Amino acid sequence: MNALQPEIVISELDLNRIEQILTTLSHSELEKVATLEDELERADVVEPVAIPGNVVTMNSTVKFSVSSSQQTFCLTLVYPKDMTNDGKTISILAPAGSAMLGLLEGDEIEWPTPDGKPMKVKVEEILYQPERAGEFHR
Numbered sequence: 001m002n003a004l005q006p007e008i009v010i011s012e013l014d015l016n017r018i019e020q021i022l023t024t025l026s027h028s029e030l031e032k033v034a035t036l037e038d039e040l041e042r043a044d045v046v047e048p049v050a051i052p053g054n055v056v057t058m059n060s061t062v063k064f065s066v067s068s069s070q071q072t073f074c075l076t077l078v079y080p081k082d083m084t085n086d087g088k089t090i091s092i093l094a095p096a097g098s099a100m101l102g103l104l105e106g107d108e109i110e111w112p113t114p115d116g117k118p119m120k121v122k123v124e125e126i127l128y129q130p131e132r133a134g135e136f137h138r
Helices: 012-022 027-032 034-042 095-100
Strands: 009-011 044-046 061-066 072-078 089-091 108-112 118-128
Touching: 009 012, 012 034, 012 044, 027 034, 034 095, 072 095, 072 118, 089 095, 095 108
Parallel strands: 009 044, 072 089
Antiparallel strands: 061 072, 061 118, 108 118
16 A cells, blocks of 8 residues: 555445446446545445544545645535536546545545646545435435
8 A cells, every 4th residue: 555545444335336336337437447446445344334424435525625725625525427517526436536535534635636737635524424414325
């Protein structure tokens, strides 16, 4: 494991659903999500009821801050079928989306930006997490 990568925890339910999506992708699509597969392989997988409330899970809404500025933004991590065009969701299949999964409040990561330059962001707060809200079978 890369020392720069934070440890991640994911629920068994999220893992099963993501793996199901991966089985539907073409070979070229799978090449684009190799990072997600790496994340899943190194994750600590637990039952949904055992997910700590400060972990980013599927359908979590997260407040981020950009380290190089005072800018903050919120995104909800979703499955591809739940993507919206309002800029408030990010797909688990996007590089930045797969990087979110399993992070803890306070974790910092580098995200790829559309222009290819890395941007350092920090998980400030998980505004909503299904497991914390008691929604284990969403």
